[in-house]
Each structure stands twice: as C-alpha cells, then as structure tokens.
Amino acid sequence: MMVRIPLVNAYPGEPCRVVQIQGGRGLIRRLYALGIREGKVIRKLTTQFMRGPVVLDIGGAQVAIGFGMASKIIVEVDR
C-alpha cells in the first residue's frame, strides 16, 4: 500500500517518490537545483542525532539537507 509521509520518517535506504514540497519559493528552488522535485525517487541514507541533517541519495549523488527541510518534503512509500 502506498502511504504519504514526510521524508524524515522514511526508513533508511527505502525508495521514496517525492509528491510534494511544503515550502516557499526559495526552498523549492534550492531543492530543485539539487534534483529533489515532485516525481523523483530518492532515498534517505541516514539522519544525525538530535534532528541533525539528513543525508539523501538522489540518482547516485549524495546531498545533506537540514532536518527542517527534510520534514517539508512529502514522499510516497510502499508499506
């Protein structure tokens, strides 16, 4: 079953399809620039302690973004 969750709640390594970015124009633009946008399949690799940055895998490239930003990315996962 497909469910929608914030990216921070995804399991490490699980394929996540981005469905929505709940942020302003600025955030959307920056995430787009790194290849994070609606329809893309990305993976969360790790999260640091205490709501630290989240490391993502986007088509083989790695990117670290803040926990806050990652909570604004809504993804679809198969659970």
Add this chain to the structure above:
Amino acid sequence: MRILLMGSPNVGKSVIFTRLTGVNVITSNYPGTTVEYTKGTMRYRGERVEVVDAPGTYSLDPTSRAEEVAVAMVEEADLIINVADATNLERSLNLTLDLIRIGKPLIIALNLWDEAKHKGVKIDVKQLEELLGVPCIPTCAITGEGIKELVSRLDEACPSEFTYQDKWETIGQIVSQVQQVTHRHHTVWERLADASVRPFTGIPIALIVLYLSFRLIRFIGEGLIGLIFDPLFEHLWAPLMLKLSALLGGSGLLHGILIGELIDGNIEFMESMGLLTTGLYVPFAAVLPYIFAFYLILSLLEDSGYLPRLAVLVDTFMHRLGLHGLGIIPMLLGLGCNVPGSLSTRILETRRERFIAATIMAIAVPCMAQIAMIAGLVGKYGAKGLGTVFGTLFIIWVGLGILLNRILKGESPEIFVDIPPYRPPYMKTVAKKIWMRVKWFLKEAVPFVLLGVFIVNVLYTLGIIQIMGKLAAPIVTGLFGLPQETVGALLIGFLRKDVAVGMLVPLGLTLRQLIIASVILAIYFPCVATFTTLAKELGLKDMLKSVAIMITLTIIVGTLLNLVLPR
C-alpha cells in the same frame, strides 16, 4: 575578450582554469573552494584573452555571497564555458538551461567524464550537441584529457537556439534521451563514504581523523624543526652571524638591527631580535615547518572529499554557535591563516552567520604561525601549558558563539550541501597546492616578520615601548598580571602574531604568565592582514562591532585567567 567558466560547485572549474591559463588556483574536493573570481589569460585566435574562474553556482538565482560573485560575472563575459558534471547531468543542466537563456556564445565541458564512466553513466555527446546546438566536449580536467579539444573547439561556441517552456520537464526529457545508467556494485570507497556520515560510525571516524591529523602535523612540524632547521641555523648560520657580529664591532645601531643582542656572547635565535637572526629564524625555522605540515594534512583532507562529511557530523553542534555544519570550513582554513579563513565565510548564506563565523574565528582560532610559536614557547610544559592555552581558546570559541547566537536577531539557516564522492587525492595537485600556500606565506608573511623585528628595534631604541608600558600598566600589570614589557608584544601583534609571541621569550615569564600572554595575544586583535580582509568582508559597521567584542573579551578573559590560574 573575456571567457568565463561557469558551473555547479565542485565540478572542477578551477582545475580547468589552471589547465587553460597556467595560473594556479587552489582546488579541492568540496563545494565552495572558490569564493571569489580569479583572472588569467590564454592564447586564443592568436591573441591573449582573459579567462575568469568564477565560484560555483547551481543556477543564476544566487543563494550565497560566493554565488552572487559568480552571477555578477555573467554580464561581462563574451564567451561562457559551462563546466558540467558528467556524473550528474540532470543537476548540471539546470544551470546550462539558465545560461542558454542569457544568449551568449556557449560551449559545454562535460567534466569528471572518467568518473562518470566508472559510475556506469553513459552520455551520448553527439546527441546532446545536436539537441542544445552548442559544442559539448567530454573532459577529465585533473589528468588533462579533453582540454585540447575544448580549446580547439572554442571557435564553435555560439548562442544556443534551444528554447523551452517548463525547465524541469525539459531537463528530464534531455536526460532520458542522451543518458544511460548501468548499475554496478558498491565499491569500498562508497562503503567508507556511507560509514563516515552514519552517526554511529561517523563520529568515531571523525575523532580518529582529527586526532591523526593533529598528531601528524605535530610529528612532521617538530621533526622538520629538530632534524633540519634547528641544526641548519645552529651549526651553519650562527657561526656566520658571530663572525658578522665581530666584524660590526659587537655593538652599535647597525649591529642591533642586523644581529640584535648577543646573550652570553652567543646568538639566541628566539631572543636576539636582529633582522638576520630572529627575523629569519622565526619565519623559516619556527613557523615554516608547521605551515608545511598543516597544509599537507589540510590538502589531503580537502581533496579526499572528507570535509563536507565532517560538516554534516558537526552540524547539530555548530547550530548552537549560530552556524550550520559548513561553518567548520572557515575555522579549519583559519587554523592555517585567518585571511583565507575570513574569505571562506562567504560559503555561508546569511550576514548574521558570516558575522558570527568571522568574529569567533578572528578571536579564538589562532593561525598556524602563532600556534607554532606558542608550541615552541609553552610546549615544554606539556598539557599544563599547551592544553591550558588551547583549552581556553576553545572555551572562548564555543562560549562566544553561543552568546552571539543568543544576542543576535535571526536564526541560522539549515545546512544544504552536496556531498562529493571520495576521490583519492591527486598527488600532483596536492603538491602544487602546498607549494602555493607555502609561497604565499613566504611572500606575504616573511616581509612582515622582518618589518616587525625592525620596528621592535626602533621602538625600543626610541623608548616608545617603555612609555607605552607605563601607560598600559594598569591593565597589563594590574589586571593581567604581566610585566610592562608585554605591551611591546601586543603592539607588534598588530603586524605579526608570530613575532609577537616570540617577543615573550626574553621576558622570562612564569608558566601562568606565558599562558595569559599567549591567550591575550591570540584574542585581543587580528593581525593587519586579517583585519583588512575582515573589514572588506564584513563592512565597517560590523567590523567595529567585532572589534568592540574583541577588546571587551580580552579584558574579561585576561583578568579571569589571572585570578583563576594557580600562582
């Protein structure tokens, strides 16, 4: 005519720039190495044309100071070389499509081509060229492959007639048409890459890396001094200087300036204070070995791709200081020299962050020249000496960061960083980079050291230090518990901190006085080179604020240390 290199961060623009112009610029493996533009020239169509290396930017909508610098350059360019990342075509095309709309002659270098091949990424260059209507050349800048073709095809650069409506849809279409990805197994490097950002393995790895770096720097620095530089000065240079001293009659003005004072009929390189004795010993024998050792280790860390991972690991902690993880980079560079440290605050997004980073760096991060001298001064006391000095500086660094984060309005933005793959450092680049930094030290620092030593002599001869000492006695002696002569070191510290620390040697201070003086010298004010850089980066108003913090802090810390340290 002006050619501009544009591309996303960390795709190797600076490496291509060096290949084209022969001008050496610092390159490494983390986004944001280049924070200002560098100009060089190359031969093109039989004439010399200007080539500009700009900081990396993901799009023409800048999000940091460094990116603003890049975007501002576009206007003045006559031809743009778009350096794209062949391992990540999709992301690179974002900027490419922006550049296409500018309508200037464009040529695309698909850099990191070899790495793309290893990753199983195949790009149909012919088709990409046909689609975009501009020349596309696969390159591997670090080995030089493809550079010749790039140069020979500069003539074909032309404004693209490619048009598009929805940018991301268009990028998706292009990528699916020209790129094929075959999957392959994870390499050892990739496993290590994952381990170094997972908290449970990453934090131990970071501690090991930092500990080893520290030990290696000390080992190499001390080794070079003890085995090479000290013997050279003691056995070869000292006898020569003694002869010169005799020739000059053993005293007098010229003798004082060139040789300085003989101590028990001998030259003491740390104390004599002559241009040819202390003036040469401090930069070459005491500081240079540590500068070399530091930049060797820093270059290896930079080129391997470890720094962005360290930034991720320290992010949560750095937020307490009002910075995000990338704030660690100005601090690490500042440990080498505060000037590049100040410049690299440009990788931070907001003015608030840049102010905090520059202020805590200028105050609590001593440069390698100063560290080397402090190590020479209090190193023999072991942890009691070195540990207290650097422990105090660390506490100031953290405390001031927390304080500024509380006081200043606003919040620190979140980290947002591309993590490059680990790449084995390319020894030729590392060697060239160390040489550039050492050369910079020799050219920029050594004249100041000599000037400093010269001024010390003038000030003493004219009796100015003695007068200043009396004036400053209530603070220096009263609050800090230091002898009046320390004022001389504080005066010279504006010029060069290493000479200033050296001036403490002949004062015969006790350990607690050495500790207080070393800490005060580190925090009270930046040297003139750092000061001018900071003033440019921060603007006058913020610089004055920063200076006010330094002076207040110096008085508080000096007094506290004087009260707390055992007599």
